[in-house]
Amino acid sequence: MPLIHECVVTTLSPEGRPHIAPLGLIEEHGYWIAAPFRPSSTLLNLTHTPKLTASFTDDARIFAGLVTGCRNWPLTDIEGWPAPRLSAALAHAELIVARVEEHELRPRFFCKVRRIESHRAFLGMNRARAAVLEAAILATRLDMLPREKIESELAYLQIAVDKTAGQAEREAWDMVRAKIDAHMNDVKAGVAQ
Ligand SMILES: Cc1cc2nc3c(=O)[nH]c(=O)nc-3n(C[C@H](O)[C@H](O)[C@H](O)COP(=O)(O)O)c2cc1C
Missing domain, CATH: 1.20.58 (Methane Monooxygenase Hydroxylase; Chain G, domain 1)
Incomplete structure (x- = not known):
């Protein structure tokens, strides 16, 4: 089984509004694969704008908040890149969709990493x-x-x-x-x- 990076993904709505959701990105053969279930905003957004930002955070409250309806976590713009990152991110990755594998339940968006940037220290597993x-x-x-x-x-x-x-x-x-x-x-x- 490939490694899965559990992170918070920012995509852009057709109107250009950022949308965040927890997602596991599958690292396989040089690609990072986003596999959002149908129906979901993340899937719809990726179909319109094939770019996403993965935020890596050690703040468990963000994951907990996102699955319990608390979505207004602060975001920070990224220069020269459309999808903002979590302000709390220890690091973020900018991903570009290179190809899509269609599936009736769970399409796979194969992405290439454009850039990874660190923001704060990671202080260990917990x-x-x-x-x-x-x-x-x-x-x-x-x-x-x-x-x-x-x-x-x-x-x-x-x-x-x-x-x-x-x-x-x-x-x-x-x-x-x-x-x-x-x-x-x-x-x-x-x-x-
Ligand atoms: C750690 C974590 C990882 C998740 N990974 C996935 C995933 O890979 N694919 C998926 O469809 N949903 C995943 N989910 C559930 C989505 O976050 C959830 O369905 C969310 O509402 C996405 O829908 P939205 O894009 O409409 O907001 C995950 C949830 C958590 C907490």
Whole structure:
């Protein structure tokens, strides 16, 4: 399996407005591949403007916020490039779509890296941040996963949060948990599946 870079991608709407979404970029054979599911704004935007910016951040609250409806994270313009980066990015990459592999569910946009720039120091891996990332992905797939799997994964991820989270990671975890807990309560009450 190829390496996947979990990042926040900026694309441009047909009107030129920046749109941010968490996305895993697949690094394979010299390309970085964006594979957004249909339907999504990221997919629509890439079809109009085949350029994107990948922001690499260690702030788990941004991933948590984006999957729970909080989208107004500050952006910074990039000179000579249309899609802004997250202001909080430790580094960003500017990507140009070189070709598209069509698919009815999940087309693949094969991109070439134009430039990578660093902005702040990366101060090491952290288990709680990784746990928030996993929970954020779970939170985008709640309707596809059985209740038992969601509960057992959350219980496991909670251990890393309890042992290694700082304030920001606890806030991020609580945001994602609140969304997942609300879904689980709906399921129990028979509102969702
Ligand atoms: C860490 C992370 C990685 C994700 N990677 C993908 C991905 O590769 N493809 C995808 O379609 N959605 C992915 N998602 C879910 C999207 O962010 C989510 O569906 C989002 O709403 C995109 O839709 P939008 O472009 O309409 O905003 C990921 C979510 C997270 C938290």
